[in-house]
Amino acid sequence: MIYTLMQVEIQVRKLYCVSRALPTLPINLEDAARSEAEIEKALQYLRQTLRLTYEEGVQMLKDAGVEIEPFGDLNTEAERKLGQLVLEKYGTEFYILYRYPLAVRPFYTMPCYDNPQYSNDNPQYSNSFDVFIRGEEIISGAQRVHNAEMLERRAKSCGIDVKTISTYIDSFRYGAPTHGGFGVGLERVVMLFCGLNNIRKASLYPRDPLRIAP
Secondary structure: OOOOEEEEEEEOOOOOHHHHHHHHOOOOHHHHOOOOOOOOOOOOOOOOOEEEEHHHHHHHHHHOOOOOOOOOOOOHHHHHHHHHHHHHHHOOOEEEEEOOEHHHOOOOEOEOOOOOOOOOOOOOEEOEEEEEEOOEEEEEEEEEOOOHHHHHHHHHHOOOOHHHHHHHHHOOOOOOOOEEEEEEEHHHHHHHHHOOOOHHHHOOOOOEOOEOOO
16 A cells, blocks of 8 residues: 655754754644544643653553563554553653664664763664654654764664665765654554544545555
8 A cells, every 4th residue: 555655854953953853843733623523532632742762661661561672663562552551641642752772773863872871882772753643653753864984884783785875875975964854654644633443544545455546
């Protein structure tokens, strides 16, 4: 199935600007929730968007008896469980999980150097984030590595043959501003916000094995 994914890139001036900017994301949920007839259940959210570090999210899951690898990724079941726990504890279905482990993000994700628990020579976390609605990810983003030498080191550490991406890396040798980006699954946002039971209901022309037209 093919669904819309909106990619956005923004310039950031400091390494920690991505996480600082998250509470100001231009999403006006109140204006969108107009018709109760079209929305099965009003979305619960906080005026000040809740932000949790990945470590905090993992700890919440562990406290609930869910075994999670501290530096591994969350599977779909764990994400939904965390969504339930966040709703019970904080009263919101809309929240941000940030500072994901570096090992589970793409090689071009900027390492996080402001965590005092870990050496700057061996950062364990990254300047990255996911945004969730009702226990499902709708946005994923991060600060991007803009330094060619760092890109090479990150690629090698991820087992990538640098020769296969030499053109990409070389483009940064001419200079690039500090920047970040994120992707938004638009149909997923609509589905979760409206409480729909199938993502096809959020797409104008959904595609599946039994439907190719219109």
